Each structure stands twice: as C-alpha cells, then as structure tokens.
Amino acid sequence: MKLLVVNPNTSAPMTAQIAAAARAVAAPGTTIVATQPDFGAASIEGHYDDAFAAAGVAQQARLHGAQVDGVVIACFGDPGLDAAREACTAPVIGIAEAAFHAASFLATGFSVVTTMTRTCVIAEHLLHKYGFERRCRGVHGTDIPVLELEAAGPALVTRIEAAARHALQHDRSGAIVLGCAGMADLAAQLQQRLGVPVIDGVAAAVKFAEGLAALGLHTSKQGDYARPLPKAYAGWAASLGFAPSAVGSSS
Amino acid sequence: MKLLVVNPNTSAPMTAQIAAAARAVAAPGTTIVATQPDFGAASIEGHYDDAFAAAGVAQQARLHGAQVDGVVIACFGDPGLDAAREACTAPVIGIAEAAFHAASFLATGFSVVTTMTRTCVIAEHLLHKYGFERRCRGVHGTDIPVLELEAAGPALVTRIEAAARHALQHDRSGAIVLGCAGMADLAAQLQQRLGVPVIDGVAAAVKFAEGLAALGLHTSKQGDYARPLPKAYAGWAASLGFAPSAVGSSS
Amino acid sequence: MKLLVVNPNTSAPMTAQIAAAARAVAAPGTTIVATQPDFGAASIEGHYDDAFAAAGVAQQARLHGAQVDGVVIACFGDPGLDAAREACTAPVIGIAEAAFHAASFLATGFSVVTTMTRTCVIAEHLLHKYGFERRCRGVHGTDIPVLELEAAGPALVTRIEAAARHALQHDRSGAIVLGCAGMADLAAQLQQRLGVPVIDGVAAAVKFAEGLAALGLHTSKQGDYARPLPKAYAGWAASLGFAPSAVGSSS
C-alpha cells in the first residue's frame, strides 16, 4: 500500500520530519511518499497562509493522488481537504479530523493544544464543521511558532506539557490532541508524562487511511465529491484540469 | 494483537457470523475472539432489548476486556459503549460509531439503511450524541427482522439495495452505512452494485481498533472513563465489581 | 392512582428513603410502590454501574409496569428510561428529566449540583439528549459518594450548599437542580437557605406522572416506543419477553 503524505507548507525540513513520523507508525507493507507544494508559506499560522496551502494541497492531490491508495494532509487546519477528496478516488484524511476522530474513541471530552493562539479559531471552525464541537472541551494556544517545533528542545516540551496539564484540569478533559503536524514527535513522550491519551494527527491519519484502504473503501465519486468538471484552468494551474473522461478514472 | 468482538445479543449463529466478518478484514497478526452475553434478547430491535444488551456488554467487557488489545461492540445501537470503556483500558469501538466515522471520511453526507423502522430513533440518538447529525442525511428502516439477515437471500439483498438507492437519491447522499451487524456480509456486494462506498460497521470497527492499538492509544482512565469505583454488586452481577486497586490495572 | 418508583440501584435503605420522599409529595389519592432490581450496583456512580441499572429498570418495568398508572425512575442518570417506556403503557418519567423540565419552568437558566465529578458527563449527555443544553448553565460535582447521602449530616449539607452558591454565581443561574435521588430530603432546606428554587427530581417526577396520568395520557405505543417484539430472551432475562399479543396490552 502506498500513502501520499502532503505537507501543505513549503518547509522541506518539516516535510522530512512529517514523513519520518508517518513511517514510524505505518504498517509493514505501507510505503510513505511525502510531498509539499512548490508555492506558499513556510508555515501555516493563519487564514492567509491556509489559502495558499489549500491550493497547494489541491495541486499535489491532482499530481500524485491517482498513484496512491490513500492521502494524508499533514497540517492541522486540514487545508484543501474537500478539494483533494474531489480530485482523488483514494481516501483522503486530514490530520486534524483524524486526531478528533481518534480522541472521540478514547474520551468523552478532549482538549486541543496548538501553536499560535490566532489559529485556535481555525481549529474551532473545523471542530464545528466536523461535528466535534461537543466532544472538544477547549482549544488552547501556546504561541509557539510552527517552525520552532522542528527542533523542539526540553523547554518547548515543558511548555506544551504545562499547557496540556492546564487544559486537562480546566476543561475536565480525558485526552489531549496535539494541534500541529510539527508536534508529531512529542506525542509518546507527552502521553507518558501526562498519563492520558495524547494524539498526534499524523499518526492517526496514517492508521485511518490504511484501515479504509484495506477495506476497499474509497472517496465517494457520486455527488458532492464527484470528479471535478472538465474546464479551463489559467496560469500556474493550467495543467491541473481534469479531462471529460469516465467517472472514477484519474485524469 | 487480540481483539474482543462482543455480539450484544444472545444468538450464537449471529456471533459466529460476526466473528467471521471480523476475521475477514483483520490484519495478519490480529486474533479475533468473539463472545456474547449469557442473558438478554436474541436480537436487538428496540430500547428494551438494548437495555439488556448494554448490561451484557458490560459483563463481557468486565470478564474479557483486560486480556485483549481492543474491543468491538457489534450491534448498531452501540449498547454499553460507555460502560465498556469505563471497564477497559484497551480501546473500545462501537460498530455504529465506527461506520459513522468511516463514512464521514468518504462523503460529505451519508445515509443509514437499517432493519426495523422502530429502531431508527436509536440511530438518530447516536448520531446526535456523537456529533454526526449533520453528516447523516437520513436513516431508513427496511423492516427486515434482524434474525432474517442470518441467511439473507437474493430477495433480501434486493430489498436492501432498493432502500439504499432510494436513500442516495432522496437524501443526496454519497455513501451508505449498513445499520446492523447482521448486514456485514452484504457490504462488498452492495458497494459493487451501488457504485458508492457501502460501510459495514464491524469491518470499520476492527480496522479502527487495530489502528488505535497499534499507536499505543488506550481508553482514557482519567475523568469520565476512569475505572469503576469499588463497591458491592448484587445478584448475577455480584462478581463483576472492581477492586480498589491502582488506576489502569484491570481487576 | 398507583405509581411505581424504581430505585435503579440495589441499596434497600436508599429505596426506602426514595419511597418516603415520593410519598411526602404524592397527592392524597396516590399510592407509591417502591422497588429495586435484584442485581446490579449498590450505587450508580458511572457508566458501568448505569448499564446494570438500565437492565434492572427494564426488568422492574416489565414485572410491575402493567399494574400501575405511572412509573418514576429514581436515579439521576435516568437509566433504562427508553426501555421502560417501550415496556409500559403508563407514563414513565426519569428524575433527571423531571428536574430539568421543572427548572426550565422557573428560571431561564439553572445549574446542576451532583455527587461524583465523574458522573457530570452523564448529566451533560442527558441534557443534550433532552434539549436542555442551553437552559442548563453548568453541572457541578461535589465528589460526595452517593451512599454517604443516606445519612447526610450538617457538614454534607453545608458542602452542597456551598457548591450551589458557587454554581448560582458562576453560572449566572436562577435555580438549582439536585443531581441525585439521595438528595431528595435536602431540597426544601436548601431552597430556604439559597432563596432560589431548588429542585429534587423525585418530587418533580411524582407530580408530573400524577399530572399526565390524570389527563389520561399514556406512553405512545405507536412507533419508537411500541411494545417490544415477541422473541426469545436468555438467562436470567428468560421470563421477561413479551407475547405477540395486541398492541397496548401488557404481556
């Protein structure tokens, strides 16, 4: 089985880090292919960055989606999730949704600990869109910039741990969702320290994608996620259109 | 890895059928242990049957939960789900929730096709409790008794297919969730006929349980799912209490 | 008029205490029959205990429901409420829902003061299921074990009063709902001290059941609460099935 892991930002070290996190949890027969858009922000820390990332995910899904058995979008805002689903037949999973789904199997209520406070609203919008607004009891910013996570030292870990402890107590939560792909490395360590499930979305998304693919389940090509209609695309997107071919085929 | 699949009703042939369905999708290293309560209704077709089933699931989770890596509750009403989570450290997954989660990865809207119309409200309550009330666009009864599914012939399949086609059209849905563990055998066949994802909760629950267990994620033992308090239990439940031992241990 | 009050736990002193509380508010012509299951936990302090209680309520409703004009389920988690409604033609009222309904007639917002913090989520799930999630402005645990309430001394009352005062202030609430059948004795006393309505669910449920019965209103036997279908029940539940007789009859 081959999974495409798209890092929606343009930081190559982060792509490598995410790929490693994905490979660490992938099943024996699973190959991880990691990619990133050739345009957009070095890190996603707001709505503006997210808009470029969504287009970048659409691009990567169009270019590589037909060659894989599942796609993971490795940014906690799930940018371009619906676009990628429209472009692909393979299942597509965002790491925010994956983490929310996983947490809701393990606790009646969870808290999210994320990076910049200004991005909390993005998580809140997703929670609401997906239906987890009652399961999630709080979203907490740490104001740690995303790219500082690439080399998270003990001080940063302590800061995230403190935020998680505060969240568990204040929100009466039973699990922690880490709100950034850059935190993937920290989940095991934090879980051990906190004594509650700590969920990294990259790992969760890989396992859910493997599971769905193993069952022969694909993205619905009927209705809202049907293949994009054939039409002209301009500028750098010119080659990213879809031919008027049969439903379910890939380009 | 060992998974416990609890059939909450007391029909042994159905337990065998569910076990076979679980084994058919389990990963190579996964062992499926199937069990059923020693009391309660032969099939779950209403709230009354469900109450016995919830107690039966609690019993089975108490008796076997500490020996496995994951638990699947194989009745579409997810009876005893919260009770089993309290009783277990391993992840516990209900087949209704598993199917809802899987469907929401694959389509913006799905429909449920179930057995007796009188049980639709149970699915609706679950959808609402779990937060899928906006993703699910309709719950449809076929008024096929649960136990008739054990030997579903072509006529029954045709009836379920017709209900699914009606649901897809009427609800503008992109995927079908089969609303009964007894329909597990039919998913692949219906998916081929309908051309949209058809989700069987038993299969989905097995894959999700495998995935969570592989990641080292367990049911939160802090807060709402903490181990039951030590106390006296009467009657047939007398031996099902928990000792006042350390958090996280099993009995 | 005869009302069945089911204590879902197996503590006989608590059954007696609840019966006394019900009798204290019953109308002159009302007879209170109190009962408890012959199995399950001595107190309900979590989901696991609740699962046995639900089955116990189903059992008691099946055994006695046809002989009474109304049924009250006297545990704040309303265990087995839907099951009992399916099994009975008489109206069935849970004490949590009764208290929520009563409070919403008296204040725009109320707070719940209950026993163990770990059970708050059960109240929250009920509030949401019933539609009171906007009326209730907070659920507060006191971490007083249920069975300690049997002989609540001044210290316990002071502790509950303090929790109620905190809730009124913090939640900007106008009324207090007591979140345990074992607190029934304390309502009048607390109401006098706090100067706001303090609602005990046992009392509220008795009056609502009397009112509905007086109006000739019964549990709907059409649709979701129709009489259970005739089928085999195993083990200790073997005698609790329903015969395939006419709608509305009792066995």
Added chain:
Amino acid sequence: MKLLVVNPNTSAPMTAQIAAAARAVAAPGTTIVATQPDFGAASIEGHYDDAFAAAGVAQQARLHGAQVDGVVIACFGDPGLDAAREACTAPVIGIAEAAFHAASFLATGFSVVTTMTRTCVIAEHLLHKYGFERRCRGVHGTDIPVLELEAAGPALVTRIEAAARHALQHDRSGAIVLGCAGMADLAAQLQQRLGVPVIDGVAAAVKFAEGLAALGLHTSKQGDYARPLPKAYAGWAASLGFAPSAVGSSS
C-alpha cells in the same frame, strides 16, 4: 389552590371555553380564575397580534398574579411568558411549552397540528427557544381560523384528524400536540380516533402548574426573572409599575 388562566386574546367566548377546559382537568381543590386583556386582537394569528397579546398578558399578570398560586398563558404562542414570570412569584406556564414538555415524556418525537400556516414559524421559534427542536418532527398548519374553533363541528374535527394522521405518518411521530387553545375540547376525541397521545396545552399547563405549586416551587426571583425594576410607565400602562419594595413581594 388558585390558578389564573389568561386568555391573551380579547374574545370573551374563547376565554369562557378555555376556563371550562381548565376546570375540566383541575384537581378537586383547584380554583380556576380566567381573564383576558382589555385590549388587543380577537384572535392571535401572527406576530402582530402576538405583540399586543404579550403586553396584555403582562398587564393581567401584574394585576392578578400576586393573588394566585400559578398562572397559565392560554395561547399557543406563549405571548408574554417571560414578562409574566418577571412580574410573578407564582409559577407561570405557557400552553405551548406545557404541551411540548408533556409530549416529550410520552414519545421520542411528536408533531404539532395548528391553525393558520402563517403561525407555524411562531411554534418553530418556540420549539427552538425551549430546546424541543429535535423532539418535534413537524409543525403543520390547517388554515382553520382560530375563532372558527369556538364551535368546531364534525367537519372541522375531521380536517384536524386528517392533518394529524398525515403528520404522524410523514414525520414518523408518536404523539400529536394541538397548536391552539381553541382546540382544547378536541383532545380526548382525537386521541381516541388516532390511537396516540393527543396533547392539549391548556390541560397540560394546568397540571404542571398544580404540580409545581404543590411542591412549593416558585419562579426564581434571582437573576433573569427578578422583579421588574421600579420606574415610570406611561399611558395606559401607567399604573402597572412596581414599587421599589423587597424582593419577592408583589407590588
């Protein structure tokens, strides 16, 4: 016990009819006092009529509320409900809310059959405000003018019955709520014909008011329903102000 039943419209025959319906279900010791405002519309069939009715209810509650043990607002839009609660210490119940509460004790889903289609939105707003939007599965207008109900002949009853049958089937409901005080007479008859609970809000409100009053529960005078502040009122309302006296006293 004395209950004030306020007919919010200015049709005296309808006040008499409502008073009779209330007396028919009142407990032996309950006295019904019926009243109506001295201004406003002869029937309430829209938002405009409702605004006068709300002021009329406030007036009547101010004039008579301190002399009674409970107040019933006998128009299905519950006009002036919050105002009357602010003005009174006795419990105040609207007939729409009473009917919704009663129905939700008896069925998992109910339908409303009302008069003019244009008033359906008023019921829908109330359902939503009160939290019954998930319990109510449909609101159906019959386009029967309110005042024609005063002398409802067999043809009208047949028309309402047909609307109710349609609603039960279409909405998959288990109970019918009659959406007008003028339909109070028809509940028993329709219940017999339809075989499901048929709820008249006047009757339900009387029993709930009796029950709350019997328990010594009053409208919260702390917070949102505190007694109106002393201030000047102009015009015909000049005498309806409140003195700056102690909390809980009546004028």
Added chain:
Amino acid sequence: MKLLVVNPNTSAPMTAQIAAAARAVAAPGTTIVATQPDFGAASIEGHYDDAFAAAGVAQQARLHGAQVDGVVIACFGDPGLDAAREACTAPVIGIAEAAFHAASFLATGFSVVTTMTRTCVIAEHLLHKYGFERRCRGVHGTDIPVLELEAAGPALVTRIEAAARHALQHDRSGAIVLGCAGMADLAAQLQQRLGVPVIDGVAAAVKFAEGLAALGLHTSKQGDYARPLPKAYAGWAASLGFAPSAVGSSS
C-alpha cells in the same frame, strides 16, 4: 429616502438622542423620523418592560410604517421586530440584529457589553434566535441603568471601556457590540481607545436599512410576514387593525 426610527421606550430625551445618532450616520438624502410609543416603560430593562415595548413598536409601525422606506427599532432587545415586519412592507431592522450582523463581518468572534446584567439573557435569546450564538463569545452586563446613559460622563465611559477590555481578553474576541441604544454616542470614542471595531446598533441599522431600501428589497409579504389578517382589535388598539385589502398595500 425616509427612515422611521422607533425608540421603544417612553423617554423623550432618549428618543432625541437616538434620532441624533441616526442622523449623524445617515446618507445625504436620508431623512430620519424618530418616534416613541405613547405608553410603556421609560427604559427597557427586563422582559416585563420589553412586553410593553413590543406592543409599542407594533403600534408605531402600524401608524407610520407605510409612509417610510425603512424602519429601525432602537432598543437592544429588538422588541416587536417580527410584529413590525408583519405590519410593514418596508424593511425593518432591529439594532441588536444589526450590530450582530455588522460584527460578524468584521471579526470571527465578538463580545457584547450591555447595561443591566439581568438583561443579558435577552441578548442571549436573540443571539440564539438569529444564529449568532457561535459568533458571540460573551455577553457582559455593566449594571449601568439605561437612563444614566443619557448623560454619560467620563466615569461611565471608563466603566464601559473596562468591561470591554475584560470581554476582549476573556472571550478572545476581536470586536465589541454595544448593547444599548443609549450607548450610540460612545462607539467612536471607545473604538479609538480599544483599537478594535466597536459597533453601535443604531448606526449599523440605519446603514443596513438604507442599503436594503436602495436595492428595492422589502419585507416579504408571502408567508410568515404576510400582512396581518383583518379582525377586531379592542381597547386602545381598536384603530390598529388591517383592512381586508390587497396583499402588499398598507392599510
């Protein structure tokens, strides 16, 4: 263009103040006509006052609505909004809704700073009715009486500013809605001090009414806001009925 601004309370100085605030923001060609009911409370600080105000707004809309191009209801509880819409063909805007709509164009979350804490629930009910319950992150009372705002000195402004700063911080909001028509004068000043958008509903309502009227958009006269039905009105409201004339005409 002519706009009717109705002050729902009976304080003439406040009517003048509101008229001035409306004129200050009206477009060059817009004439502001300000009016107030001839009955009711001098200020609206609760549900009771609000009931008279709703009738007063209905009266004023009936008397003057046909002669104007738009109507503004200048009390933060939007009393009589639906009634005025039924009575008028011109667009009718409440200042609470106008402020909520404006704020939701400018920030993902806003906070309301209002007068008496006891009226917070009125704002909360409106937020919920209108669908802004997720956009509004908090409603905060200052316990400043409405009529003290007529001559708000520096001390009052400082108090409101402090409440706004607290709200922005505590609610993580990006904008402030002023919760009283009497605060209209303070918006610009507070916006400068706070550095975030501060929204006065009177100003917002005037601009929205101008905009809708300029587009030729009117209140729908089909369905829920159709002209009131012809019927008898009693007492002081006797002359406020509608003739059985053609749809869309004004009296």
Added chain:
Amino acid sequence: MKLLVVNPNTSAPMTAQIAAAARAVAAPGTTIVATQPDFGAASIEGHYDDAFAAAGVAQQARLHGAQVDGVVIACFGDPGLDAAREACTAPVIGIAEAAFHAASFLATGFSVVTTMTRTCVIAEHLLHKYGFERRCRGVHGTDIPVLELEAAGPALVTRIEAAARHALQHDRSGAIVLGCAGMADLAAQLQQRLGVPVIDGVAAAVKFAEGLAALGLHTSKQGDYARPLPKAYAGWAASLGFAPSAVGSSS
C-alpha cells in the same frame, strides 16, 4: 469610496459582468474596481475549483486590498474570505454571506437557488459556518453551468424561476437567494415575477461594504484576523508576504 470586487474565477467576461452589476447599485460616490486572479478555474463548480479561487482571492486582496475602502468576494462559495480579512484592514464581504444576511432581514426563512447540484454542499457548509442553518430552509441546484449564465436567455430564466417557485412552496420560504455571481442580472426580473424578495449577493455585498466603510468600521486586526505574520513564501506566492511592520499597516 473605492470598493474592490474580486471575481475569484478566471473568466474575464464574468468579471466584467460582475463589475457592471456592482456599479449598477453602488452609491454615487463609490468607485468599483474589479479584478480576478491570474490563475485558477474559469468557473467555480466544486471544492477543487474553490481551492484555487481561495488562493486567488488571497493574492488579489494582498495586491489591492490596502488601496480600497472595502472588498467584495464575488463567488457564492465565499472563497478566501477569512484569508482576505486577515490580509486587509478594509471590511471584506463575501456575496454568499451578504445574501444570507440580507435575506434574514426580510423573511423568517429563505431558499437558495444555485447552479450545479454538486455545489449545494458548499452553500450548506457556509450556512452552517455563518449560523444561518435555521433561516435557510433549502438549497436547490438547477444544474445550469456557471458560464452559461453569462448570456442567460429566456429559457434559462424560466428554469431558474421554476426552481425558485418550487423552493418557495416546498420550503415554505418567503425569499429567494440567488446562489451565483453570474445570476446578478436576474434578480430584479425574478423579484417582479415571483412577488417575493430575490437577493443577489453582489448587490447586497456592495451595499453592506459601503455601509460599514461609511461608519468607519474595519476588519478587526486583533486576534483571529490579525495581519499575517512575516515569513517566507515560495514559488508564485513569493512576493505576497507581509513585512514585520506595525499592526494595521498594509505591507
């Protein structure tokens, strides 16, 4: 006053058509500047197209937003709305939200008539995100491709009119929202034929933007819409970053 109207697709004739529609309703002193991205789909008919459009709107808002007093995003999916708000200090309005807001001032319930059925879900997600899910009673696809609207002949208008009539009847709605910028020309004509308010989002957005700008209200630069953080952007987006200058300045 200068307003930027961004057509998110890359069809120049449609940009011209939208600009004309905006100019037709702009106030005398308002200048309309219309623009479109230099990349992306010729029409937005799904999630995939929408992802490019969001990035295109972000680009245009970055390039031109600092020179204007308000921004209108002229595609019914409101692509890039949050991104543009982050990038701009001027108010930013999407045409879908503008139309929903306008409709909710005019009717208790409205229906949306849009182009491709597959895009209905995009409108539904927006309705839910914005809080209009209860005001909107239905979203209806006509399966007219967006670009066919450029030269909408009588047949197309008749088809849209028929869909609108069906929606009004079926949904019990009082107003119609046209779900595509390409339908802007048709609003007046359809309003005349249907006799209910017909709302074009382009016109509504222009008036709301004019109104907010006239009041000196801007997008909040505190919290969730604060200016994007300074960072590297790659590829075609390289020049679209923000300098680390003072809050509120434009680049």
